[in-house]
Amino acid sequence: MATAPSHVEEVYQRCRELGMRLSRQRRMVLDLLWDEKSHLSARDIFDKLNNQGRHIGHTSVYQNLEALQSAGVIECIERASGRLYGYRADPHSHLTCTQSGAIHDLDVLLPDHLLRQIEEQTGFAIESYTLHLSGRPRPS
Incomplete structure (x- = not known):
């Protein structure tokens, strides 16, 4: 299995190899996902970027995601509350906390x-x- 890119520059290169245009907005989204290293909703991404003074529209966020x-550059997790996006695109697994989500x-x-x-x-x-x-933290 492939490993996740460790630096956002590797992701930029992967995008170029796929023939993707690296617009300012696309770089902003990628930078945020790699900096946060967590799973975020499109709304979270929009809010965080705009709160940082990196102005981007809702439509641009959704289109870039x-x-x-x-x-296959980023992952998307379908939840009952909506989609969450993450920086890892290599095969891996998830553990969801049933208490905090x-x-x-x-x-x-x-x-x-x-x-x-x-097989x-x-x-x-x-x-x-x-x-x-899925699970919850064990008592200490």
């Missing part, structure tokens, strides 16, 4: 024997996977 997500990125690999068992049960060759776990 859609383009970046469609190209916070989403934590996890690098978890399933054992090979379990993947083979799933045998389903008749599919597993190419990639994502785990979605």
